[in-house]
């Protein structure tokens with residue numbers, strides 16, 4: 001994982017990831033690419049001044065985007081699938097069908113319902129119809145679900161980290177950071193421990209290191 005100062009014109013010799021350090025979707029993509037041992041370059045964008053090359057590749061203007069040879073992938077979950085498809089020994093191929101089904105179901109709940117409530121909680125000024133506390137309470141349905149699975153295993157699907165944990169925890173981290181004191185007061189002890197272990201995970205530390213550019 002190497003940060004580029006300047007964007008290559010074309011002919012990528014390595015996969016290039018357009019990324020934004022603090023974006024939870026980009027975090028999950030960086031973490032899985034690194035976990036799967038893929039050698040890739042990163043270009044850190046500014047959301048306020050997106051590179052025209054990036055917008056030409058994908059007009060919707062969201063990160064992460066992975067570009068390699070003739071492929072352009074502009075959805076984080078598809079980047080994760082691509083990373084898994086690069087090796088038969090990937091962590092994904094060790095999962096059973098029922099584990100994959102559960103992982104995908106939890107990620108879907110995260111990306112749809114939880115993300116919606118999280119945005120209202122985080123940007124509550126834009127949603128004055130309810131108090132911030134009420135928006136926070138709306139997020140708790142997801143903490144209940146996570147806590148239930150974390151009672152069974154150390155991580156969401158089993159006792160080892162899977163892509164479900166990596167895809168979901170950046171959003172729970174964002175939830176905790178909106179009001180850390182309020183988060184600490186919540187009862188979800190398994191979820192809090194799970195989050196702490198993922199935030200302290202070496203892969204996460206590596207992908208969050210400030211780009212040296």
Ligand SMILES: N[C@@H](CCC(=O)N[C@@H](CS)C(=O)NCC(=O)O)C(=O)O
Nearest residue numbers: 023024025047061062063064075076
């Ligand atoms: N469904 C997309 C969502 C990506 C996304 O929304 N990324 C945000 C940053 S966290 C973004 O690029 N937003 C564009 C903007 O703020 O202009 C994915 O999974 O990759």
